[in-house]
Amino acid sequence: MGILKGMGVTLRNFAGSYFEKERLITVQYPEERSPLPENYRNFPFLIFDGTDPQAGLRCVACQICEKECPPQCIYIIKSKDKKPDYVGKPQFYPATFDIDISVCMSCQICVEVCPFEAIKMDKDFELSKRERFDNLLFRKEQLSKSNGYYHKIHPIEAAAVDKNLSDAAAAAEAKKKAAAEAAAKAAAAKAAAVSAPTTVASPESAAGSTSAPGQTPPETTKP
Numbered sequence: 257m258g259i260l261k262g263m264g265v266t267l268r269n270f271a272g273s274y275f276e277k278e279r280l281i282t283v284q285y286p287e288e289r290s291p292l293p294e295n296y297r298n299f300p301f302l303i304f305d306g307t308d309p310q311a312g313l314r315c316v317a318c319q320i321c322e323k324e325c326p327p328q329c330i331y332i333i334k335s336k337d338k339k340p341d342y343v344g345k346p347q348f349y350p351a352t353f354d355i356d357i358s359v360c361m362s363c364q365i366c367v368e369v370c371p372f373e374a375i376k377m378d379k380d381f382e383l384s385k386r387e388r389f390d391n392l393l394f395r396k397e398q399l400s401k402s403n404g405y406y407h408k409i410h411p412i413e414a415a416a417v418d419k420n421l422s423d424a425a426a427a428a429e430a431k432k433k434a435a436a437e438a439a440a441k442a443a444a445a446k447a448a449a450v451s452a453p454t455t456v457a458s459p460e461s462a463a464g465s466t467s468a469p470g471q472t473p474p475e476t477t478k479p
């Protein structure tokens with residue numbers, strides 16, 4: 257009975273595929289492609305903001321992903337100088353950033369550990385090459401892709417990341433503003449303390465020679 261039921265499902269889908277597109281589960285690849293789900297992943301890539309891939313690269317070469325990558329297929333050399341990051345803070349950048357995709361196992365650990373939202377998983381799977389070694393070692397230039405590309409392949413995730421980054425930038429700006437205001441207040445208080453006249457008490461007042469209410473104060477005898 258089980259076999260007959262299974263054959264029935266197959267027959268229904270086979271006949272139905274002539275009338276309903278969703279019953280047709282094969283596509284004429286590569287001319288036709290099924291859309292990949294949001295959370296499909298293949299190999300990592302680096303994100304840049306703006307239009308310049310190298311100036312806008314979010315990666316600050318902290319090397320956390322390099323240390324955490326289980327098969328050790330990330331290779332980073334930190335820059336000697338610094339450039340401003342997305343909140344304007346001077347940061348190092350990767351002078352070299354390579355990923356050997358012949359070794360990468362698509363585990364996504366590098367993405368999970370990156371504190372700067374700089375590395376994400378790509379969906380590009382048509383990467384086969386005739387040569388095994390150098391052609392599967394992806395360099396920084398090849399790995400760098402725009403935030404717009406990230407939005408195209410992972411729209412929901414990218415929107416959430418953008419929100420996190422803008423919240424972090426706003427919080428950093430508010431903190432900077434509060435620190436500037438506190439410093440200005442402290443400077444004003446210090447300036448007021450320096451410019452205030454200092455009152456020197458006379459010997460009489462120090463001895464308690466104050467007049468009673470209604471009485472004229474005693475005249476001081478000039479020498």
Ligand code: SF4
Pocket residue numbers: 300324325326327328329330355359360361362363364365366367
């Ligand atoms: S996906 Fe995994 S194996 Fe590939 S580079 Fe990232 S941490 Fe390494």
Ligand code: SF4
Pocket residue numbers: 314315316317318319320321322332369370371372373374375
């Ligand atoms: S991708 Fe992220 S974790 Fe890796 S070096 Fe760059 S900033 Fe650090």
